Each structure stands twice: as C-alpha cells, then as structure tokens.
Amino acid sequence: KQERPQDIEELKQGVLLGERARLARAITLIESNSPQHFEYAQSLLQSIMTHTGKSIRIGISGVPGAGKSTFIEAFGTFLCQAGHKVAVLAVDPSSSINGGSILGDKTRMEELARNPRAFIRPSPSEGTLGGVHRKTRETMLLCEAAGFDVILVETVGVGQSEAIVRGMVDFFLLLALTGAGDELQGMKKGILELVDMIVVNKADGSNKTAALRTKSEYSRILHFLKSPTKGWQAKSLTCSSLNGEGIPALWEVIGDFTELTKQSGVFEERRRMQAKEWLYSLVNEQLQTLFFQNERIKRMLPQLENEVIAGKKTVTQAVHEAFINFYK
Amino acid sequence: KQERPQDIEELKQGVLLGERARLARAITLIESNSPQHFEYAQSLLQSIMTHTGKSIRIGISGVPGAGKSTFIEAFGTFLCQAGHKVAVLAVDPSSSINGGSILGDKTRMEELARNPRAFIRPSPSEGTLGGVHRKTRETMLLCEAAGFDVILVETVGVGQSEAIVRGMVDFFLLLALTGAGDELQGMKKGILELVDMIVVNKADGSNKTAALRTKSEYSRILHFLKSPTKGWQAKSLTCSSLNGEGIPALWEVIGDFTELTKQSGVFEERRRMQAKEWLYSLVNEQLQTLFFQNERIKRMLPQLENEVIAGKKTVTQAVHEAFINFYK
Numbered sequence: 197k198q199e200r201p202q203d204i205e206e207l208k209q210g211v212l213l214g215e216r217a218r219l220a221r222a223i224t225l226i227e228s229n230s231p232q233h234f235e236y237a238q239s240l241l242q243s244i245m246t247h248t249g250k251s252i253r254i255g256i257s258g259v260p261g262a263g264k265s266t267f268i269e270a271f272g273t274f275l276c277q278a279g280h281k282v283a284v285l286a287v288d289p290s291s292s293i294n295g296g297s298i299l300g301d302k303t304r305m306e307e308l309a310r311n312p313r314a315f316i317r318p319s320p321s322e323g324t325l326g327g328v329h330r331k332t333r334e335t336m337l338l339c340e341a342a343g344f345d346v347i348l349v350e351t352v353g354v355g356q357s358e359a360i361v362r363g364m365v366d367f368f369l370l371l372a373l374t375g376a377g378d379e380l381q382g383m384k385k386g387i388l389e390l391v392d393m394i395v396v397n398k399a400d401g402s403n404k405t406a407a408l409r410t411k412s413e414y415s416r417i418l419h420f421l422k423s424p425t426k427g428w429q430a431k432s433l434t435c436s437s438l439n440g441e442g443i444p445a446l447w448e449v450i451g452d453f454t455e456l457t458k459q460s461g462v463f464e465e466r467r468r469m470q471a472k473e474w475l476y477s478l479v480n481e482q483l484q485t486l487f488f489q490n491e492r493i494k495r496m497l498p499q500l501e502n503e504v505i506a507g508k509k510t511v512t513q514a515v516h517e518a519f520i521n522f523y524k
Numbered sequence: 525k526q527e528r529p530q531d532i533e534e535l536k537q538g539v540l541l542g543e544r545a546r547l548a549r550a551i552t553l554i555e556s557n558s559p560q561h562f563e564y565a566q567s568l569l570q571s572i573m574t575h576t577g578k579s580i581r582i583g584i585s586g587v588p589g590a591g592k593s594t595f596i597e598a599f600g601t602f603l604c605q606a607g608h609k610v611a612v613l614a615v616d617p618s619s620s621i622n623g624g625s626i627l628g629d630k631t632r633m634e635e636l637a638r639n640p641r642a643f644i645r646p647s648p649s650e651g652t653l654g655g656v657h658r659k660t661r662e663t664m665l666l667c668e669a670a671g672f673d674v675i676l677v678e679t680v681g682v683g684q685s686e687a688i689v690r691g692m693v694d695f696f697l698l699l700a701l702t703g704a705g706d707e708l709q710g711m712k713k714g715i716l717e718l719v720d721m722i723v724v725n726k727a728d729g730s731n732k733t734a735a736l737r738t739k740s741e742y743s744r745i746l747h748f749l750k751s752p753t754k755g756w757q758a759k760s761l762t763c764s765s766l767n768g769e770g771i772p773a774l775w776e777v778i779g780d781f782t783e784l785t786k787q788s789g790v791f792e793e794r795r796r797m798q799a800k801e802w803l804y805s806l807v808n809e810q811l812q813t814l815f816f817q818n819e820r821i822k823r824m825l826p827q828l829e830n831e832v833i834a835g836k837k838t839v840t841q842a843v844h845e846a847f848i849n850f851y852k
C-alpha cells in the first residue's frame with residue numbers, strides 16, 4: 197500500500213487520536229525499507245515529535261523460560277486496569293537463530309492483545325539489528341504520540357540487544373528464575389550491570405520459598421555492582437505472573453524510581469544522552485555500511501584479514517592498503 | 525632525527541640482536557606522527573613480523589594507590605632473576621587528566637630500570653587513546669623481536685583502557701587492595717569480567733590478615749562471574765611487593781594458565797581474534813576520522829546534536845542531513 201502526502205496528514209491525526217488501526221499503519225510505514233516511504237515516514241515522525249516523550253519506557257529481558265510473555269501479560273493487564281495505556285514492543289529481529297520473534301505469535305498474550313488499552317506490536321521482520329533498533333525507537337515515539345504512557349520493550353537477548361534496549365529505555369527490568377547461583381553463571385556477561393530491578397518470577401506454590409531465597413541472593417550480588425542509574429540502588433523482588441502477587445509492589449518501585457530520578461534530573465539527563473548516543477551510533481552504522489559495502493573493499497578484505505591473522509602483514513599496513521582502495 | 529631506508533635495516537638488525545638503544549629508536553620511529561616516518565616504521569615492522577609473538581603478554585591494572593609501580597618493580601625483578609627478559613609498557617596517554625604517564629617518571633621503578641634484562645618504556649606522549657593503543661601494540665611487537673619474553677602492559681584505567689589492554693594481552697591481572705566490599709563498589713563497571721587473576725597487594729605486616737580475607741571475598745565474587753578466558757576460572761591471590769611473598773606463586777599460576785590455554789588452543793585462538801578485532805577497530809577509527817574531521821560535518825554537527833537532544837529533529841533525519849553534506 198502506498199502512503200501519499202495527504203495520507204501522512206491523515207495518519208498523523210489518527211495517531212494523535214490514539215486510533216490503533218492508523219497507529220499500526222504508521223508503524224508499517226516506519227518499518228518500510230523503500231526510499232520513498234523513508235521520506236514520508238520521517239516527515240510523519242517530525243510532525244509528531246512535540247507529542248512524544250511522555251511515557252515511562254521499560255525494558256524487559258530474561259533468559260528463555262523465565263516466562264517473559266506471561267509476565268508481560270500479567271503486568272500489562274494490571275497496568276491497563278490501573279488506567280494506563282500500554283504498548284508492548286520487541287527489539288529482536290524475527291530472523292534470529294532462536295527461530296522467530298517471541299511476539300510474532302500474538303496468541304501468547306491473548307488477554308492483553310484483546311485489551312482496548314493495550315497495543316502489541318511484534319518485532320520488525322527485516323533488517324540488521326541496528327535497523328530493527330532504529331525502527332523500535334521510532335515506533336516507541338509513535339506510540340507515545342498515540343497516548344500510550346507505559347512502553348514495554350521486550351528482548352530475548354540476542355547478541356548485544358540488552359545493551360541496545362538499555363540505551364532506549366528509562367528503566368530496565370530483568371526477569372529471573374529460582375536457583376540464582378547456577379543461573380547467574382549462565383547469565384550473560386555484564387547484564388547485571390544494566391538492570392534497575394531483578395524480578396524473580398514464578399514465586400508461587402511450592403516454588404515460593406526458593407524464589408524468596410533467590411531474591412535475597414540477587415540482592416546481595418547487586419549490592420556489589422554499580423547501578424546503571426545514578427542515585428538508584430538496583431532492587432530485587434519476587435512476583436507470580438500466575439496469581440499476580442508482587443506485581444503491584446514492583447510497579448510501586450518503578451514509581452519510586454521515576455519520582456526520584458525526575459527530581460534529581462537523572463531521568464531527563466539519561467534521555468538527552470540516549471538521543472545523543474543514538475545519533476552517533478547511527479552515524480557509525482552508516483559509515484560502516486559505506487565502507488564494508490564498497491565493492492573494492494568487499495573483494496580485498498578477506499585476504500587482508502587472513503594475512504593479518506597469520507601474522508604476515510601488520511594491522512596498520514593492512515588498513516592503510518584498504519583505505520587506499522576505498523578512496524580510489 | 526631522520527630515519528632513512530639504510531637506517532631501517534640497521535634498526536632491524538639492532539632490534540633482532542636485542543640492543544636496547546636501537547630498540548628505543550625503533551619505538552620512537554613507531555611513535556612518530558610524521559607521514560614519512562609512518563612508511564619507514566611500517567616497513568621496519570613488516571620486516572620483523574616473523575620474529576614476533578613469542579612472549580607472554582600480561583596486562584596489569586588497578587585502582588590508584590594499589591601500588592602498581594612497586595608491584596611491577598618487584599614482579600619484574602623476580603622475572604629477570606628467573607632468567608626472563610621483561611619489557612614494561614604503558615597504554616595511557618600522558619595527557620590524561622590524572623596528570624601524566626605513570627611511567628613517565630622512570631625513577632619510580634629504579635631497580636628494574638637499571639636491570640639489563642628489563643626494558644621500561646613510558647606511554648607514547650601524543651595521540652588519541654586509539655593512537656596510543658596502536659603504538660603500544662606495535663611497540664610490543666618490537667620488544668618481542670628484541671627477545672623480551674614477558675611483556676607487562678600497564679594501565680591506570682582512563683576511559684576504556686582496561687578493555688583495550690584486555691584486547692592486546694594473553695593474561696589480565698588486576699591489582700587490588702584490602703577492603704573488598706567497599707573497594708568493589710568503587711570499582712569500574714565490568715572490570716572484574718576482564719580479569720584472569722586478582723592480586724591483593726600489600727599482604728604484609730598488620731595488613732596480612734585483612735588481605736587474606738579480601739582475597740577470599742574476591743574468590744567468592746569471581747565464582748559468580750564469567751571468566752574472559754575459556755576453560756580458565758579466574759583466581760584470587762595475595763602478594764607483598766615489599767617482601768616479595770606470593771610473587772613466585774602468582775607466576776606459577778600464570779604458567780599454569782599458559783600451559784592450559786596453549787594445550788586447549790584458546791591461547792592461539794585469542795591471538796588470532798585479537799589481530800582481527802584490531803584490524804576492524806582500526807578501520808573504524810579511520811572511518812570516524814574521515815567523517816568527523818570533515819569540515820562541513822564539523823560545522824553542522826553541533827546544531828544537529830542540539831536539535832536532536834531538544835527533540836526538535838528525529839535522529840534519523842539528522843543523520844540523513846549530515847550524510848547528504850558528507851557526500852557533497
């Protein structure tokens with residue numbers, strides 16, 4: 197479907213009125229890879245910029261099996277009941293090794309998907325992780341303009357995706373399971389230093405005691421690590437996505453976080469830094485494309501790489517030769 | 525002083541014979557920023573490549589006050605007595621905020637500096653950290669060609685320097701002090717995940733008991749973290765740079781590490797990966813220079829950055845405009 201300039205104005209009005217069908221079409225426009233759509237998408241985005249930013253952006257990650265979908269279903273439903281409007285986005289490309297976007301199958305959050313106060317958008321289906329990351333950020337802006345005041349950004353944790361999500365949200369929540377000692381060792385390097393909160397899920401039935409023990413274990417470890425948010429000590433909690441226990445409490449902690457960081461200026465400062473870092477990472481991404489997609493570079497690079505690895509050529513010399521060809 | 529082609533051959537022979545004066549001149553050539561010296565330096569490096577790589581490269585970091593200089597003095601002297609030839613290099617630019625290269629003042633390692641089996645080279649005095657990092661890597665190659673079989677690369681930990689050093693060494697050692705709990709919280713984010721060994725220094729006199737306790741505390745924490753080296757569990761030890769206690773033991777552990785990783789292939793694999801990563805990081809550095817030193821980009825970037833931070837312009841749009849000007 198072609199979007200034309202008059203459609204852009206219509207899309208804009210629809211988004212600002214919070215109409216889900218037009219919001220969905222606007223997102224599809226953002227996700228399009230066609231150059232003409234790019235122009236339209238950017239002018240749409242530009243026109244809604246003043247209506248963005250008025251949400252709390254929450255990143256959610258967790259090992260496979262931690263129950264991210266059921267947690268988001270329970271958490272999102274709770275938020276809707278409390279009067280919020282909740283958008284759920286995902287950053288992982290559906291082409292990932294894990295075999296498809298976790299949100300590609302909406303039926304996994306049936307209740308939330310049917311809730312008129314919620315909007316669930318699967319991960320963009322094409323593009324590099326960098327591209328997906330751009331699209332998710334811009335989708336977040338559209339959702340904010342459409343009046344969604346809680347944005348949940350989910351990641352299954354492919355590659356550097358947690359760090360990328362950390363770079364686009366205000367608050368980062370890690371979903372964990374019981375058995376902290378063993379779990380922790382299987383945990384991705386550096387992830388604990390990204391989190392503002394660890395939630396030990398499945399704290400119900402016979403698992404409750406173990407969950408509480410795990411929670412304490414995480415508290416103790418978090419105490420040793422530097423928090424990603426100035427003035428905030430990362431916290432560890434338990435919850436049950438099954439019976440909803442613990443969910444109001446964790447939302448209260450997120451409220452404390454928001455109040456504290458808005459008062460100290462840390463909240464706004466992070467958003468400013470994130471915009472700046474996004475600018476520079478996008479510049480960098482384009483530079484890389486410019487160089488590595490260059491036909492001469494593509495032809496010569498494998499051999500240069502082999503010579504360097506074999507110690508036959510110095511790295512400086514190899515790069516020097518590559519750039520001589522790049523400038524040609 | 526000008527180095528000419530016939531001098532390059534002379535320098536090469538001098539380096540291969542392990543002559544310290546010619547090695548020092550060769551390093552000065554590498555560190556030169558003149559384009560002609562660059563050509564000579566690269567041809568010198570290229571000619572000694574087959575004589576490089578036969579050392580153990582050890583990175584050493586630690587908080588200010590951990591006693592890095594006295595430790596390196598004690599450790600280096602011990603290694604010389606054991607028949608090794610030791611080169612000590614530093615990666616931090618002397619223009620750093622901390623006020624000068626830690627090794628600029630050689631008198632801080634008086635005994636080692638006088639030892640004929642040791643070679644101490646202060647940090648290159650000019651250039652970006654990226655530039656310094658290139659020069660330190662190439663200096664390391666020259667030292668290896670000159671027969672130094674233990675290379676100690678020291679960093680005071682400005683910016684990303686520990687990660688950069690981790691990317692050029694086989695083994696990474698962190699020097700720590702007693703009081704682990706408090707110390708750890710002041711410790712740089714992510715540093716513990718770079719280390720193969722933590723050495724609690726100043727384990728002497730009335731401080732010994734506390735040092736042993738701190739060592740155990742670190743062991744416990746390291747147990748929770750993923751080691752940077754496949755098949756190796758990072759270890760925690762104590763030592764006294766004052767009386768030399770613990771130094772033979774830590775050298776033995778480094779020996780175990782080398783044997784284990786050479787047998788498993790991890791040692792060689794890391795070196796191959798490091799060469800490859802260095803290649804790509806240098807390409808990236810040059811791309812950044814190309815873009816950010818462009819006059820049109822320099823003129824327009826501050827305003828674009830402000831517009832993005834203020835939410836007046838989308839990041840994608842800003843980058844789009846910048847590249848239109850870059851291609852002009």
